Amino acid sequence: MKIPELLAPAGNMEKGLTAIEYGADALYLAGQRFGMRAQAGNFTLVEIKEILDTAHRRGVKIYVTVNTFPHNDEIDELPGYLEDLAELGVDGIILADPGVLRLAQKYAPNIPLHLSTQANTVNYAAAQFWVEAGISRLVLARELSREAIREMRRHISAELEIFVHGAMCMAYSGRCLLSTFLTGRDANRGACAQSCRWKYAVVEEKRPGEFFSLEEDALGTYIFNSKDLCLIDYIPDLVQIGVDSLKIEGRMKSSYYVATVVRAYRAALDLYAQDPENYRLPDELRDELHKVSHRPYWAGFFVPTGAGIHHKTAALVQTHDVVGVVQGYDEARGEAVVLIKNRLRKGETVEIMEPRGPVRIETITNMVEGDLGRTLDEAHANFTVRIPMPPTKPLSMLRVERK
Ligand code: SF4
Known part of the structure; x- marks a missing residue:
């Protein structure tokens, strides 16, 4: 039995150090460019070096995201940046674009390459394609059921990583133009304005200004507002399937959020490792996850229920x-x-x-x-x-x- 790695978000140095202290096995973070969270604090090269040193002393790995879809005018900057990451000795580069993959193979040849969830890998034929192209780990699309992930494991020997906790898109992860159309902020370049969380109404073309409100109740209806993913109840399934890494979403979330969520999953994984036969998730660990800011939880597509949109309000809750x-x-x-x-x-x-x-x-x-x-x-x-x-x-x- 192999206990999967617990992979936590590091939006900045403080959050990264907190995640390490609370039991993460690995962190993912972005440098100043080409990461999917333009508003997170992110790391300078000096800071990446600093957190790498601390993490490696503690046996923790650091993966750096280069998973935007860069346009032509950004390509010239990539070789130098990839060389810098290679020189620092990061434990993985997370990418989504085939062009970035080619450049990473050339300019960071010894660094393991992870395929971002942005590439939306939903079948083993696509997974095989990426593995043959040089990918060592696939971050699977969030839109896969437990059975689909099991099937993927049967066909793919490369490492598999899945999201277990955090916010979800109402589109395939990040493949959404709501934010670009409404605000000019491109979700695929790390600048999403979270437009799916807004309140929408219907307008007939010839009657501008006349809104037909979509009302679930007096507060309105948030038709695109996805619930938050939470798979802490499925630790035994995840271990038995043979997933290699469990990823927590949230580079924009607070240190408190990172600490609480990492601590709960760490404790659940450790308990399961001690005694898989008699494992039962303690209620207090599930309760811990309600003490941080979140939308109502659901199990996403892992165990589909068809109830993934939270219609009532965009407000986050926490106890x-x-x-x-x-x-x-x-x-x-x-x-x-x-x-x-x-x-x-x-x-x-x-x-x-x-x-x-x-x-x-x-x-x-x-x-x-x-x-x-x-x-x-x-x-x-x-x-x-x-x-x-x-x-x-x-x-x-x-x-x-x-x-
Ligand atoms: S607007 Fe919402 S669904 Fe679209 S990319 Fe942003 S978070 Fe995802």
Whole structure:
């Protein structure tokens, strides 16, 4: 039995380091160009080197996305960029365009090449084509059922990676022109405006300005708004199928989101590895995934239910808010040094989520502002405070339930 790699998004350095601490086996990230998330912080070459060094010390792999569909005027920049990635020694380059594949083979010849989900691989004949062309790992289309992935595994010995968690497109991943038409921001070049999350109405051509609203209820109907994918209930199927890597979507999401989701899947995979026969997903791990910002969850096309559009609202839901991140622990004083993210009051009860182990409940008995030594009744974003508590690991998150 092989436990698949847990692959996490790294929108910037902080999120990448958080994902490593919370148990990711590998990270995917973009450089300043040619990645699919133009608005994420992304990494300079110096930062890629820095996170590679940290990751490799911890046995974690780094894959870099070069998975936009570049136009003619961008091609000249690719050879130099690919050579830079090769020189840094990244563990994989994720690409979608056959031209980029050719250039990567020439300018980064020793780096494993992964085919992005943007290439929409839905059958084993296409998969074989890409493997023969030099691809070592296929990130399969999200639009595949459990049986289709099993069938793919039977025919393909190259590595298979699938998305297990996060936002979905209502079109084949990224192959959608809503954003380009409505805002000029091209989803296939990493600049999607998320236009599928907007509220739509019908207009008859000769009656401009007269909107026929599509009403599910008083809030309207969000006809293109896909639910979020969540496959944490299917860990045994994923292991038994023989998938090599489980990917979490979300380079634009917060460090808190990355920490929570990585921690839940890490714990589920570790539990399954310990005792596959008697494995049962603990309810608290499923509950953890409701504590971060998300749309209603569904199992996507893995177990099709036909209920993938969330008509009611584009609003994201979550049951908890992060209020602080532990920066360090002062053993002598028995205090955690906490960077405040959202307002925290003395006397409040918080959950403390450490990278491993159960979530703890603590009451904030005192808060002292780091530099000034002032005792506070209330701390606000970006304050650094010292809070008495039992030993707590760096990068642990403090969170409170939403009222
Ligand atoms: S508008 Fe929505 S469906 Fe289209 S590419 Fe963007 S996220 Fe995907």
